[in-house]
Amino acid sequence: MHQLMRRFFGTQGSKNDAKSRLKLLLVHDAIDLTPAEMEAMKAEVIEVMSKYISLDRSEVDFRLERHEGEIALVSNVPVRRVTARAG
Amino acid sequence: MSECIVITSGKGGVGKTTTSANLGVSLAQLGHRVVVMDADIGLRNLDVIMGLENRIVYDLVHVIEGECRLKQALIRDKRLDNLYLLPAAQTRDKNCVTPEQMRDLVKQLKEEFDYVLVDCPAGIEQGFRNSVAGADRAIIVTTPEVSAIRDADRIIGLVEAAELPEPTLVINRFRQKMVDRGDMLDKADILEILAIPLVGIIPDHEEIIVSANRGIPVAYDPESVVGEAYRRVARRLTGEPEVPFIAEQPTGFWSNIKRWMGMSPAAGAV
Numbered sequence: 001m002h003q004l005m006r007r008f009f010g011t012q013g014s015k016n017d018a019k020s021r022l023k024l025l026l027v028h029d030a031i032d033l034t035p036a037e038m039e040a041m042k043a044e045v046i047e048v049m050s051k052y053i054s055l056d057r058s059e060v061d062f063r064l065e066r067h068e069g070e071i072a073l074v075s076n077v078p079v080r081r082v083t084a085r086a087g
Numbered sequence: 088m089s090e091c092i093v094i095t096s097g098k099g100g101v102g103k104t105t106t107s108a109n110l111g112v113s114l115a116q117l118g119h120r121v122v123v124m125d126a127d128i129g130l131r132n133l134d135v136i137m138g139l140e141n142r143i144v145y146d147l148v149h150v151i152e153g154e155c156r157l158k159q160a161l162i163r164d165k166r167l168d169n170l171y172l173l174p175a176a177q178t179r180d181k182n183c184v185t186p187e188q189m190r191d192l193v194k195q196l197k198e199e200f201d202y203v204l205v206d207c208p209a210g211i212e213q214g215f216r217n218s219v220a221g222a223d224r225a226i227i228v229t230t231p232e233v234s235a236i237r238d239a240d241r242i243i244g245l246v247e248a249a250e251l252p253e254p255t256l257v258i259n260r261f262r263q264k265m266v267d268r269g270d271m272l273d274k275a276d277i278l279e280i281l282a283i284p285l286v287g288i289i290p291d292h293e294e295i296i297v298s299a300n301r302g303i304p305v306a307y308d309p310e311s312v313v314g315e316a317y318r319r320v321a322r323r324l325t326g327e328p329e330v331p332f333i334a335e336q337p338t339g340f341w342s343n344i345k346r347w348m349g350m351s352p353a354a355g356a357v
Contacts (some may be wrong), residue, residue, distance in 0.1 A: 013269020
């Protein structure tokens with residue numbers, strides 16, 4: 001019955017949990033950054049970017065991802081508008 | 088040209104010893120001269136899996152410490168006269184052997200054998216360093232589980248740090264039915280994460296327990312699906328191209344019907 005429900009409602013099996021947990025785990029194993037250090041890096045990068053562009057800090061997406069064994073820092077920064085340059 | 092292959096995994100209990108024994112049997116069946124070396128000093132088990140535990144007189148540590156000649160420690164398999172076991176010591180520990188000594192030992196074995204398979208202990212310490220010391224390449228054994236794949240990833244890094252070429256992967260305890268219902272990581276998921284070439288998928292089967300009980304590796308059984316999976320790994324290792332993987336046929340409702348109607352290859356072909 002459980003299987004049938006899954007088939008009808010498209011609920012995904014536990015393998016997706018395994019895969020997403022594993023990806024996160026491997027990135028953190030490889031990078032060896034604590035969540036606090038990661039937050040600190042994010043704050044500093046946002047600080048630098050906001051000197052040049054106007055952005056909403058709560059909208060910034062900042063995470064480590066892994067593709068085919070390579071680790072990448074993936075960030076999505078929605079820009080509001082270019083800040084008028086002083087002077 | 089002889090070759091030393093280390094079978095490793097990081098995590099314990101994923102099937103390194105079973106894989107070592109069955110690859111030894113499969114490579115010997117192909118006509119190669121093979122020795123399987125148990126590098127798990129203090130916790131030896133390869134002898135038990137191969138059913139040779141009653142024949143041990145001397146072991147790897149005796150050879151290294153010069154208490155016997157190499158040939159005295161080698162145990163010939165019961166069924167294949169081109170397959171030998173070099174057992175580990177049971178009452179010593181990993182630190183009584185150095186990587187240099189292991190390298191020398193492998194060098195001597197390579198003079199006598201086409202393939203030297205090293206059954207690496209679990210972990211990343213001395214036992215691992217000793218096992219990779221003399222190896223030309225590595226096979227990583229994993230299972231479709233988060234913990235085993237995490238450790239496999241770590242071991243892949245250490246194998247590369249040891250300046251061995253890119254290792255290859257054996258996925259053990261694979262259950263197609265669980266994959267079909269989305270409850271087990273599939274081949275593609277695992278390869279996407281570990282990103283090394285695949286040399287084998289071994290189905291999870293009761294046969295493995297029975298063979299361990301009897302001390303007869305499944306690769307001896309021509310009828311066994313698991314045995315066939317190991318025989319195919321051996322063929323891939325010896326350079327035979329395009330050996331199909333086992334357990335790749337879909338087992339869902341429609342594919343069963345198609346199979347029944349003769350529209351796709353029979354399950355027996357796995």
